Amino acid sequence: MQAKPTVLTQWAGSKRRLLPHYLPAFPEGDTFTDLFGGSGVVTANVNYEHKYLNEIQSEWLNALSNLTYHTDEVVAEYDRVVQQFMLAENPKTHYEWLMHEYVGNPSEYNPYWEAATLILCVQSCFGGIWKSHQWAKGRYSSAYGKRNKKYPLDKLRTYADSLAGTTFTSVDWKEVELKGFVFADPPYRSNYGDPIDYESSQEVNHEDLASKLKQHGSFAYCATDLGDGWLQDIFPNYKTVEVPVIHTAKRAGADAVTEVMVIGEGE
Numbered sequence: 001m002q003a004k005p006t007v008l009t010q011w012a013g014s015k016r017r018l019l020p021h022y023l024p025a026f027p028e029g030d031t032f033t034d035l036f037g038g039s040g041v042v043t044a045n046v047n048y049e050h051k052y053l054n055e056i057q058s059e060w061l062n063a064l065s066n067l068t069y070h071t072d073e074v075v076a077e078y079d080r081v082v083q084q085f086m087l088a089e090n091p092k093t094h095y096e097w098l099m100h101e102y103v104g105n106p107s108e109y110n111p112y113w114e115a116a117t118l119i120l121c122v123q124s125c126f127g128g129i130w131k132s133h134q135w136a137k138g139r140y141s142s143a144y145g146k147r148n149k150k151y152p153l154d155k156l157r158t159y160a161d162s163l164a165g166t167t168f169t170s171v172d173w174k175e176v177e178l179k180g181f182v183f184a185d186p187p188y189r190s191n192y193g194d195p196i197d198y199e200s201s202q203e204v205n206h207e208d209l210a211s212k213l214k215q216h217g218s219f220a221y222c223a224t225d226l227g228d229g230w231l232q233d234i235f236p237n238y239k240t241v242e243v244p245v246i247h248t249a250k251r252a253g254a255d256a257v258t259e260v261m262v263i264g265e266g267e
Contacts, residue, residue: 008159009119010128011039015185015222019045021243022261027218031180035173039128040064042183044162051166052179057130058170059118059140065168066115071160075153078116082151095124095144103139119156173204178216184209185222189230210234217266225258239263 005019015022023045032048034040037055055061067074085094102117109117118140122128126145132138169176173186186204213219214235225231225242240263244256 005041006044006158006162007039007041008044008155009039009123010125011041011122012127012129013185013188014039014041014128016041017245018243018259018261021241022220025239025241025261025263026183026220027181027265029180029218033176033179033182035176035178035182035184036186037061037064038185039122040159040163040166042185043166044159048180049165050180051163052169052176053163053166054169054171054173054176056170056172060122060130061168061170062111063115063118064163066111067119067156067160068163068166068168070112070115071157073110073112074115074119074160075156077110077113078120078151078156079153081113081116081120091124092144095121099140099142099144120151173209174212178212178219180218182213182216182219183222184213184219188224189226207234213264214266217264219262219264221262221264223260223262225260231260231262235262239265 005016007016019042026046030049031052032043032046032050033052033054034043035054037043037053039060040053040055043051043053053061053064055064081098085098098117099121102114102121121140121142122130124144125131125142129142130140131142132140173184186206186209189206210221213221221235223231231240241261243259245259246256
């Protein structure tokens, strides 16, 4: 049985629940590129010697990088912030205080405080959905949504260990040099029938992305099968892994969707 995935936080569109289905299809090799890294959960759960994680949201990317390469400092700040803001006692009110402090006074703190605070906020925000607002000057400012009862420090250390040695970048996917096996989990063509509007997403021409992946050869491309034949037309005769999933964000009574991972097995 596949071991329980190493996870740091919730994240909209995360493949955490699908990893037990997807990871067995990943090829052996020494190099892995995560083109749309998100929370980093896929990179954290693969065993490749060389790992590259790209995430367009630079705020979050910096937090992951600091957690990975300055673990002790970030963990210490995380513990201090939890105690200072008494997050376990009155999480909603104190989350809002903390989030406003993060938005309003970044220059007063060190980068490890910023990383720890952002991780805490994302762990507690609504649905793991990244939002930024004009009043926040473009910085993370999602609403509260999830009560945490515990803030285990070993969870951060385990995640940092899982990302050890990872090279982090925050650029448009078209600028990423594809190396080794490439995992591409882009903003979907649509999400439960509605256009993706996550503010951490980037514009993706899926035909261009598919062309780049097929030219590279060794890849996984994630999508929801919308039943319009697009996947079959773009990736004819490719191996797929298909998993029916009922997402918690779906409307009540909605049917399961089919999550699909297309596998390219070329060099």
